[in-house]
Amino acid sequence: MQHVLVTGGAGYIGAHACKALARAGFVPVAFDNLSTGWEDAVKFGPFVKGDLMKRADLDAAFARYRPVAVMHFAALSLVGESMADPGRYWRVNLGSALNLIEAAIAAGCLNFVFSSTCATYGDQDGVMLDETTAQRPINSYGASKRAIEDMLNNFSASHGLNRVIFRYFNVAGADPEGEVGEQHRPETHxxxxxxxxxxxxxxxxxxxxxxxxxxxxxxxxDYVHVTDLVAAHVLGLNWLLDGKGNSEFNLGSxxxxxxxxxxxxxxxxxxxxxxxxxxxxxxxxxxxxxxxxxxxxxxxxxxxxxxxxxxxxxxxxxxxxxxxxxx
CATH class of the missing domain: 3.90.25.10 (UDP-galactose 4-epimerase, domain 1)
Structure with a gap:
């Protein structure tokens, strides 16, 4: 069985992704510090309580499960908070992504699916955003996600990291079967x-x-249903495992x-x-x-x-x- 390390796997999108991965025949390993996630949302594979800012936690998870890929959802993601405290967003989002990328490469796990955001495009009224739209983020959240995209491209060029990037905005809904759903502390959506x-x-x-x-x-x-969103992530994972190379995709209605x-x-x-x-x-x-x-x-x-x-x-x-x- 092929394991996939899902960061933020106890969170809203991550838990839905774990269910989709399990249905697709993978073993999702939910990696989460439970700062915003819920341990009872981890139902579809093993759980690792760990901190992305601690390299030792990541190294232990990679050594134990030897995943074939990473799905990276975990991040600070509140626009207003990112404007009030940009330092925290740069420090946590970039620091955790750097630790994760370097740990993955050290473990020989070279397939990386990244949950980015349409906030990287900034305020472009009247424009239907697509993958060719210029990225001009106007808040620290979008800017930090854009920087992680750049980071992935750098490591791809230098270490052969294969990456798929998904950019989307408002994720909504819940698993129609009722196994997982949305529950934030505090709620912001x-x-x-x-x-x-x-x-x-x-x-x-x-x-x-x-x-x-x-x-x-x-x-x-724009709004996209969470189960449709994670289905795209599984398709992106298979794209990488089939050796089709780097790509990026927008997701929306x-x-x-x-x-x-x-x-x-x-x-x-x-x-x-x-x-x-x-x-x-x-x-x-x-x-x-x-x-x-x-x-x-x-x-x-x-x-x-x-x-x-x-x-x-x-x-x-x-x-x-x-x-x-x-x-």
Missing amino acids: LIPLMLDAIEGRRPALTLYGTDYSTPDGTCVR GKGFSVREVIAASSAVTNRPVPVVEGPRRAGDAAALVSGSRRAVEVLGWKPHHPDLADMIRHAHAWGQKPGFAK
Whole structure:
């Protein structure tokens, strides 16, 4: 059996990736420090509690499991926080990625699937983002991810590291079978925040900025279902294992939704109103980010099974209704 080291494997996307890998015949090894992840989300392979900032933890995991590849999801990822404390984002995101890349190379594990972000493109309103779009990040989160992409390219040139990079923006939804879902501490993503407001787990959703240059004044984002996203990552892994070389892919629906449109969709799915209060803009937020996925569809053969925003909201809502969900 082929092992794959999944950093952040106890987190939202990482846990879904572990399930997808197991279904594809791999053994996912979830590597996580549990700072934001949940140990009970690790259900599909072994768990290693470790810190990416500690090289010894990584060396031990590589020596024990001898993975054929790495899927790197773990990172600090809050735009507002990255603007308030850029040093932490540069130190943690780059430091952990460097440790991971060097440990992988030392162990002879030369296949690397990297979870990047469309935030590397910056604020490019009216542009359908694709892999040829210039990368001009406007916040420390996007800038640190872009720097890791550069780092991977450097190690590819000098050490033969094979890498696939995925850039995407808003991931939403939950496993339709209910085995894993989204649960952050604290919650920061729009759809679960709205559902929390609907369920009374928070007083209201704060709408950050209503004066953007968009049709209704609120930020516009692309959304991709988490199970479709991780399916693309498995395709990217197989691309590398088949020896097809380095590549990068954007993942998105190609359609943008404003915050007000997502609020309306959530109300329609749940048949309940979303309590909303308006707040100021957050530093580092782009007005509109919409990503096409033509290359992933044509080259990888990726086919999203849940492209509709309503499905993403419905699955997220079902996960939040499960007994034992942390209120």
